[in-house]
Amino acid sequence: MKGCQIVLDTRAGADGEPIEMAALIEEGRLSDLLIDDPELVAPGTIYRAVADRPVKGQGGMFMSTPDGSAFLRQVKGIAPGDTMLVQVTGYPEPGKALPVTAKILFKSRYAIVTPGAPGMNISRSIKDDDLRDDLQVLAHETFGEHPVAARGAGLILRSICAEAEPDEIADDILAMADLAEQVLADEGQGAELLLDGPSAHDLALRDWPRGDVLDGAALPAKERQSAFELAGVPELAEPLWSGPALAGGGRMFVEATRAAVCVDVNTGGDNSPAAGFKANLAAARELPRVLRARGLGGIIYLDLAPMGKKDRRQFESVLRAAFKGDPVDTVLAGWTPLGNYELQRKRARLPLDRLAEGLF
Template sequence: MSEAYLVNFTPQETRVALLYNGVVQELHIEREHARGFVGNIYLGKVVRVLPGMQSAFIDIGLERTAFLHVADIWVDRSAGEQQRPIERILTEGQSLIVQVLKDPIGTKGARLSTQLSIAGRLLVYLPQDKHIGISQRIESEAGREALRARLQGLLPGEEKGGFIVRTQAEQASDEELAADIAYLRKLWAEIQLQRTEGKPPALLYRDLNLAQRVLRDLVGSDTEQVIIDSRENFQKLSQFASDYMPRVAHLLEHYSGERPLFDLHGVEDEIQKALARRVDLKSGGYLIIDQTEALCTIDVNTGGFVGARTFDDTIFKTNLEAAQAIARQLRLRNLGGIILLDFIDMENEEHRLTVLAELTRALARDHTKVSVGGFTSLGLVEMTRKRTRESLAHVLCETCPTCGGRGEVKTGRTVAYEVMREVVREARQFNAREFRILAAPGVVDLFHDEEAQAIANLQDFIGKPISFHAETSYTQEQFDIVLL
């Protein structure tokens, strides 16, 4: 299967699309202003030590000083070292290496730790702690011990640091593990070199940007191309790949065509489609995808598909096509958490099992951890997909100011009746000469046409004239009543 990554650079954002056989499967977007500080390593300077709070403020070069609590100061317990009061560990003006645990929020500065960790594709490097840990998601005890033994055998004899084996390493080869070890050790050597040459406050290491993370985490043996549309960034990524992951360096290509890279491969159109609620299937059926705070629901409908010989076959073929489309949409939109799939009801148990198997097969290509249950008593399929980042809609969109995120607004007639009730309330409280109603054009049109008799009756009831003014800037639910 042909797999390619397209990388589109602009000064404000980086976008990456994954294509399988020319069809967009995943989209990753990173905006420069939204890149946080978590994971960054700094050479900081102690500004103030607060014994009463057992904490210190550290200058790392950000707008506000960062916060370091005594509990986040690394202690070598393997050597019998005990936790000491912070005033016996730090002094004002002292320089030290720290890593950001939590981004600055509001008036609070970033939270720091002196226990450092650097993430790779398969491993997390702990330069201060000679310990090999295994991800808790790898549940087999025999598998955990085998991984620990394999990793121990790959470490150089002079290695003083430790590693945590990530879940992705469970199926990794020795060559892949060795490449990750070499990458992380080289990164740490560069951080140490910068520390000796730098003066606090100084940034020693910044977590990789999106394009670099794609090379580190996503590009694999099935990848045939990584196409980059910026010459400057192509050169930077080529240098990065040559230095840290030479196995992928030959896959990088620079695109210099006149037509935008994402337009050429239809990615821009796919982005627009991925923001829509409805997804049309080739057969004529369609999906309806709804995201809520608690979960995501996907409803399958036959639509105009009548191609099969029997109604059961029509349902079965629509559900099979929907299973493939659902797997793709979950990746494309990066939907996570609890997901409920409402396939069209199937009486045939064999059809149910086949659709479930097709869904599982289509989800097998997903880089994100997915768990699929069977059909419930109500005919729904329950599944979960790990949340690794915000969904595409949350990155690109914001809550609608008109409906407040409800997805619907009151009808013009509903608003018209609210206006009339409010006029009655105002008339009982104030002795105005005239009531002028400011409302959206559609609501005003109703008063002049279908509700004209109701307005005439209302004027007789309150004994005062009512006039109207259409405000084009008003949303359908907005209105004001002016007393003249």
């Protein structure tokens, strides 16, 4: 299959609750995968939280929310018992509090509303000066007089605006501004959930490239909840777990542990002098896709196939280019004394190894 396709599906969880899933297929390959975990709070969730107790020496505060304890870093001027709006920034490590921030964002496909950070900005990825001017005018006309702007909120127009119609962008800005105003106007007391974080379907339609959408909910009743099977997602995803094939017959195996992610690259049956170098370059190009689709992050060690030290610079260039377009921040730390390569990747995604059991 050529082009881009977004596949939306739902399956029943252990308790019968619906679990949303989304897959992005580009040029016949699985490029991204999202699966909700009903047991966890989704990043982007907004609470009215109650300050519980400060953490001395760390400048943080434990907060009470309807979904348990949360931890807010770099707190000033907040006393136990105070209420404030906080937003979940990521998934907590097992047994730890929810990570939250007081810098709330309302993000949609085209716009980001930024309470407490006034001003209107346009993504630097948009280079066309005329288009930037048009978007600036549109932003002022649509957002400038909105009540949420009077509260000190700002607006950021995302890079995808370069591909959208003005009316579509304006409608999106207004929707986000109205939502932000509704949440910021809250004057309640006590801990309360104010806004759920985006689901897998929401994130897919918000952040992924435009393409054909196959929605399981829109299929005939006898085919419902089988969109993944119709699109061949299980077959496309299976190699990401069993080990993607590399050029020359090599394989790349990615194993996630509690402490780190370990990647092993081998050359398979290729015994030529350049086999290791070719396999390592292929692994560098594949690695961002595998990590992204499986939701892996943290410390990552690459145990590469044998290659000469003179080839390291080219390997680093290919690896850097591969991660350039990846949405998750990744630091290419460099070579270890044992000759492995080390990366540090933000834990922005939910690891899917457990959730994918029985699906692939």
